[in-house]
Amino acid sequence: MKQYSIVLALSMALISPLVVAQTNSAKIIEDFKPSTLNQPGKEFPQVNSQGYARFRIEAPTADSVRVSLGLGGKGGTKLEKSSDGVWTGTTAGPMDEGFHYYNLTIDGGKFNDPGALNFYGSVRWESGIEIPAHDQDFYALKNVPHGNVQQILFPSKSTNTSRRAFVYTPPGYDKDQAKRYPVLYLQHGWGEDETAWSNQGHANLIMDNLIADGKTKPFIIVMTYGMTNEIKWGGLKNFDITPFQTVLVDELIPYVDANFRTIAKQSHRAMGGLSMGGMETRTITLNKPDVFSRYALLSGGLYNPEDIKDKSKVKLIFLSCGSKEKPEGVKNAVTALKGAGFNAVSYVSEGTGHEFQTWRRSLKELAPLLFNE
Template structure:
């Protein structure tokens, strides 16, 4: 009996030691690449943990809320020096994350981090290095240009803003014309998201340098989504933005840039709520776009496409922690109905920017092939 008890105790000791080894946090922390110049915190380590340090000597409570909107989060502990410090309970997903601080009930940004527009406000950002980050890395290759444009919108009686990516060589060859992708952000974000958080320009630069995609223009504008509160997406009306995009922005771009101004050379894609916008506008205006892409933004069905001009490509993607079976099943149904449809699932990611960076990387080579 004592022998059996000894064996059981030994087994529990081994299990305990294994768990401790698995939960041991490596101390190879380095400043996040998205820190303000000269700031050490927040830090990230090789396992994906994040560590925060905030000076708030008069505060009683500091919590870090991570993710779009921010919830729950990491409680920081106050030291005698007035600094609150803490490390996430577990490793974070690779890629970009929004976060903010809650200090004694008030919401603040981390003074050590750069800010990015998300959750309908400027949020702090942190980058967890990804094993495949090379495809959106800043490299010594020819670079395109991202420029701001301002265009008049009679329908809203405003001057509106968009950002336009033109590929490497656009300024030199004055006779060449290019296809265009209209690329939409998600709820809580704006027209800066795909360049700042998504690295769309770097993804394109690297693909073009490797000869993996045709050069094309990307146009990114505000989708008029943030007037709705989170949870009320069903109340969103597409018509005002559809008018801005189709009747005002596209004609402006075709007039001011060297575009191939026809349906066969025009694509629309969007992440999350931008995917919902893409879905609605491409169904309402099938003679405007030939390539459709929903990135964590729903699906198409053969029934809703029936009787409309057939697109050249339908691309549907999501993270493996979202609803990958729904994406795969939708694409199978579209293929069975005779559509050129492609699915993509980003491994080990959820509703987040690494999913969408990878999705754009997969989508771009499929656009404008003919």
């Protein structure tokens, strides 16, 4: 239960600090530009070079409009109504770099911003905004060879249906039919789904760029839905891993090994996940040591040396989080693992919390370590 408590505490950090109406606009640099995640042709929301976000909503008959940043937050940025019925407002302070979910509260009802693209999070489609990061080049769309992200539908007898996953195959996968690849099974967080790592996380672009720069060996990434038990926010401690473990280990992995050119061995198979996906990773890797040899928890709990019964089966343990989370716990856990003879690595994303910029950076650090022998 201790580990579940850690994950729950980290998950609570998903609720970003809420901001109120801007009171000192003199300090704001007026170089606002449309967010890169806007709907085609939409000018708002906008972001500036300092990380402030500005919103504009047309709701002439509304009495109150607020922008809530984070999971299900109340309050948020209060917008002001002009004589033409348009509501505008700017966050009280700069936001962390990277991707953020948000929604509108209009007269007490929750809505998405019609100016922004939608992303699945919080068990619903949420609006998304991107605050440009100083290091965004590593997940930028560049003129390099690109891999392919494809949807697969695999049979699941345990759930009596066909289930969906997305599979990233690296550049050149279709050219050399003799080459086989290791696999990373990569899990999303609570309230998200199998689209998150591609859409919000840019996992495919991160891999494309790392491979093009010669910084990582190519490997396959498989992303599937992990919320096999439908649980409400705050009920994560009651999550039963058994149904998802069955789907992953007994159904998805055999399907991937049969339909993709994998190296179908424990030594060439990894599992990782962010937040709740880290909790799933930790539990399944400990339950099934003969299935995975490389473990990665991204803001998703810790391993203790005594948790692992057979050290010889574990090739790598990677633990990460944002500097606004609990980095001391990650660092101390890795120190203890190293002292017990494990190949363990910690990474702390500077200036970020429980958010996708932390996990994008974590994947960038993780990928070169996974299958480097």
